[in-house]
Amino acid sequence: MPKIFYVTDIHGSEICWRKFLNAGPHYGADIVIVGGDITGKAMVPIVERGGRWDTTMFDQHVTLETEDEVREIEKKIQNRGYYPIRVSEEEYRHMQEDEDAVDKRFKEVMIEGTERWIAMADDKLAGKVTRVIVCPANDDMFEIDPILKSGHVVEMGGSDPMELEGFEMVSYGWTNPTPWNTFRELPEEELGRRLDKILEKVTDPSRTIFNIHAPPFGSGLDEAPALDENMNIKAGGRALRPVGSTSVRAAIERIQPVLSLHGHIHESKGALRMGSTLVLNPGSSYEEGILQAALITLDAKKHTVKSYQLVNG
Amino acid sequence: MATVGAAPTLFLRKATGLVKGWSRFDAFIYSFMSVNLITLGLYYALSVLAFVPGGQVLPAIILSGVFVTFLVITYAGLISAMPRAGGDYVWQSRVLGGGIAFILAVTGWWFILWHWAPIYANILTVEVLQPLFAIFKWTGAVTWLGTHNGIFITSVGTIVLAGVLVSLGMEGYAKVQRVCFYLGMAALAVMLLILLFGSKSGFQSAFNSESANLFGAKGDVYAQTLRTAATANGVPAMKLSLTPFFGASLLLVPFMAFWILYPNWGATLYGEVRGSGDFRRVMNGMMWGLWVTIAFAIIIVLLMAKTFGWQFFNAANANYWFPLYGGTAAPTIPIFPYPPLLASFYVHSAVFQAIIVLAFGAWFLGWAGTLFLSSTRVVFAAAFDRILPEWAASVSERRHVPFGALALMLFPSIIVSALYAYKSGFITYTLDATLVIAVTFFGTAIAAVVLPWRKKSLYENSTIARYKVGGVPLITISGAITAGFLGWMLFKWFTDSLYAINNKASLRYLVVLYGLAIAVYAIAYVVRRRQGIDLKAIHQEIPVE
Secondary structure, X not given: OOEEEEEOOOOOOHHHHHHHHHHHHHHOOOEEEEOOOOOOOEEEEEEEEOOEEEEEEOOEEEXXXXXXXXXXXXXXXXXXXOEEEEEEHHHHHHHHHOHHHHHHHHHHHHHXXXXXXXXXXXXXXXXXXXXXXXXXXXXXXXXXXXHHHOOOOEEEOOOOOEEEOOEEEEEEOOEOOOOOOOOOEOOHHHHHHHHHHHHOOOOOHHHEEEEEOOOEOOOOOOEEEOEOXXXXXXXXXXXXXXXXXXXXXXXXXXXXXXXEEOOOOOOOOEEEEEOOEEEEEOOOEHHHOEOEEEEEEEEOOOOEEEEEEEEEX | OEOOOOOOOOEEOOOOOOOOEEOHHHHHHHHHHHOOHHHXXXXXXXXXXXXXXXXXXXXXXXXXXXXXXXXXXXHHHHHHXXXXXXXXXXXHHHHHOHHHHHXXXXXXXXXXXXXXXXXXXXXXXXXXXXXXXXXXXXXXXXXXXXXXXXXHHHHHHHHHHHHHXXXXXXXXXXXXXXXXXXXXXXXXXXXHHHHHHOOHHHHHHHHHHHHHHHHOOOOOHHHHHHHHXXXXXXXXXOOOOOOOOOOHHHHHHHHHHHHHOOOOHHHHOHHHOOOOOOHHHXXXXXXXXXXXXXXXXXXXXXXXXHHHHHHHHHHHHHHHHHHHHOXXXXXXXOOOOOHHHHHHOOOOOHHHHHHHHHHHHHHHHHHHHHHOHHHHHHHXXXXXXXXXXXXXXXXXXXXXXXXXXXXXXXXXXXXXXXXXXXXXXXXXXXXXXXXXXXXXXXHHHHHHHHHHHHOHHHHHOOHHHHOEEOOEEHHHHXXXXXXXXXXXXXXXXXXXXXXXXXXXXXXXXXXXHHHHHHHHHHHHHHXXXXXXXXXXXXXXXXXXX
């Protein structure tokens, strides 16, 4: 019986990626999947000043004297999902004033980081698991797609149905609009149209797995803290709003795949049934270095989910 | 490493979830309403001082506050290190293991909350319903509330109220709490002004007058109250001072725990707060909730002593509680001597008195949801871990009501309430209410102590790693002090008859509660194993290298 290890939203966390590379053998999973949002959200400058290095870690200003200290803090920064960048004082000041320079550097570190990760996966996972599938999602810029496609062991999950040991998986990383206007967002109508077109290729719902980044609207797997106009969290984080996609919900209700995997909303870890579909969002705690994941055992003969478990590795 | 010069700032890109922050005031309100001075503090903490006549309440409050401060630091540290819903359950699971975490968390956050339902109901009765009915001279209703049926119906009403408040969702309940906070504070301000400007002689006169008016008492009821306490209940002269600061005053600390132990009550909810990794922000919300409450408690004690008279305040409370523990003397007034009601006697107007009691009812309303709100999150976490069935985490489509978790709270609460109301002797088991929660907190404190070693990378990857005292992690120090504090209270509860729970019946009942938790986990373990699910795998850390 195929066993899937599914994670999502690791957002550049080095420790989470390394755990992911070990997860297949650790849990006895044949298929390991990253559902999207693999790149980080922030760069932490390590500024060279008079032979020493200045940076900020956990809101604390830190001055580093030796190369070993710099490497140590770079590792900590990477473990939280941020990109450490070594810059001169001049470069740092320039980046503070020039958004384009920041964007350019972001692209460079995201591409470099993704290339390094894919190389690590190719090196480590060959022969260890049957399939390694990594999907880009709304927070991932388009430039990483060719890198994901270039992997020897890693396959990029896409909208064309992918055969998966008796099942077919359809992946889609685009989401409905967010307040952050990220790389892969579409208005609901357009998202619905594109999903409909993609799902025309589905031949047997009982053998179909959705790997769609946006969770279904109003499912409880899509509840995020409500924000005010200044992007501050309302009511101490107790005001939650469903922010999932109505198109995704409609697709699940219509097609009724055997399994529907989602991410995007880190706080909304959970599982539920929508008709005959098991819908999962393992959530994400990438900043803490905890690899939240779903372990799913499929029954290829009966075309069912035999068992599932949400784990915190 | 040193820390000098201008700090470089992060470069952020537009990415999902990057938000600016959240209001400390909201966190403060939840904490402030959980450490509820009015509903809990006036009910079974400040009212039982005559049980320890040699102790002093002011040192007891301050000492409790100091110890609970370490509990706040411990919880804020854990929230910061592992900010996801589930609180005690999640932390203990990751650090101590899933089985022990489930047993300690479900007993402290789920099973024992069934027993808090009739306690909440009794607080509603003695602080809202009986005073109101007494003001309007509905004597029959006052009496009925003390009958078996009255106790049961009030409990069911309270359970339904708590269920409705949970059904409003976190946002709706936050709005209710905010309104209740302002209303309750306004009522408290009025009471404090009455106590500040009212004289003792004026209160004596008002008390005698209203006791006659509302309860048909005759003569100098104020003096009779003092006499009854002294002669029938053996209450000696009660002093109000700062000495002894320790000694007998420490014996009052486990009573103070009844209200002061819960500034962390929202800990199971912080997982839903993005940015809760900010250690200081989380800690400040809870710390303000704790210490503002302590400040109000000290002010109220001093003003009650000034205007009611310290001896009278303790005498009236002793006369109410002693008969429930075997005393034979009838109290001079037939209801709980609720301080806001006593203060309202200054104004000889039923309408004013009713308004004061109702406005103080906001303290109850803003707090009642805490009965189930945090519990539902623990049930969710256990269901996601497959220890409980899927339906336990079910949420209704339309209103997002967590009906599965609510059912697991509501129905057992009703059964426990029935036992509380109709089975004599069962009431004593509810005295374990604080103890069981303290055991859960104790487990969490131990988890905090060992976190830096048991989960090294998790700890070092968190903001709390930079807080150390003499090279020792702050969370280890605060956890150890908290564990010591809780351990000492547990020792006192188990060994000292003062707290009325060091008996075989109570122990047997605790065995039943913890046995139930063990049974649920054991059944889940076996059933899931047959389904190919290994519960041990939930929190196993995947190797990094």
